[in-house]
């Protein structure tokens with residue numbers, strides 16, 4: 001397969017030959033000739049990016065297939081330009097034993113994109129069994145309850161850090177401290193009450209404590225879904241990594257009038273000024289990566305009062321399209337988008353054959369036309385989740401997404417490739 005005259009994230013124009021599962025050649029545009037029966041993909045004026053590595057999704061199986069399945073979740077990923085997803089452990093059963101890990105791997109065999117599977121921590125976890133398996137990472141470890149009520153205490157967290165460090169494994173942390181939630185917000189019934197309740201300080205102090213525990217024990221942690229500039233700065237100063245979700249990057253408490261209970265998630269949306277300071281840190285490189293925390297719940301489940309609604313919003317199909325608008329309009333560079341979505345996650349989580357359009361890497365690729373903006377419509381998305389917090393937002397969707405040398409999604413025909421996703425920790 002020959003991709004002709006693509007513009008890479010850094011602006012270089014290149015011909016790219018794909019052979020089997022890998023990128024065979026990256027050469028000056030116009031310098032490669034197509035073979036006799038080689039498929040040619042024209043890319044003049046278009047951007048060729050490495051597929052996104054989304055290190056934080058909830059694909060819900062086993063246990064909650066009515067919210068999302070590995071089939072619908074991975075189609076949503078492929079259509080959005082995501083070629084690797086990392087699934088989190090708050091399923092049923094929770095992924096805290098060897099048997100639960102193995103059961104999830106059976107479901108993940110349905111995936112259209114490559115995947116990693118994290119192991120979780122509860123008082124019932126079995127670290128010996130988990131670390132015998134090819135875990136992507138430990139986590140997300142919940143320092144406060146979220147969907148699945150898997151919150152743990154400080155002592156178990158410290159023990160988890162020690163076990164992970166012995167196994168040379170990174171620990172992804174959901175950092176909120178429930179003792180710092182604002183109980184007086186409990187009297188309110190508006191959607192903003194959730195943001196008033198789960199305070200910014202509860203995140204800040206939990207990040208501070210997690211980083212200091214990790215530093216003391218020589219553990220490596222990655223802070224999930226940081227929603228505050230304070231949390232981001234503490235993680236960066238401690239030499240740990242962090243991710244920001246698209247909803248914390250683009251939405252704030254100002255949007256809750258419109259979103260209502262659909263805008264409830266953990267950590268919650270913050271004030272607009274904080275959101276801007278988060279965006280600055282995404283743009284300047286303090287934030288390591290964007291990850292979606294794709295957390296689908298049906299609209300019917302979300303349509304209740306703010307204290308009863310489940311927490312979480314979908315995002316895996318819209319994240320790269322939203323970021324590409326930022327790049328096309330000059331608020332982020334294409335190179336920064338590539339780093340946030342592919343190069344840095346590959347580096348931090350040790351996926352040496354991914355995250356860059358380079359010879360020898362897996363051909364996980366996305367082609368986009370930066371001039372083709374359209375509006376996000378929930379009905380057009382491929383997730384089982386029947387709504388999106390980004391309804392009507394401008395987006396630049398991939399023309400096609402390639403996974404290890406084969407088409408995973410082609411937008412012109414809205415068609416998908418086969419379910420050939422592999423565990424990234426099992427592949428050579």
Ligand SMILES: NC(=O)N[C@@H](CC(=O)O)C(=O)O
Nearest residue numbers: 058146147265266295311312
């Ligand atoms: N973020 C959320 O609000 N919800 C996530 C769990 C989580 O990531 O905390 C979910 O699984 O629904």
Ligand SMILES: [Zn+2]
Nearest residue numbers: 140146174224
């Ligand atoms: Zn979380």
Ligand SMILES: [Zn+2]
Nearest residue numbers: 056088140293
């Ligand atoms: Zn999560």
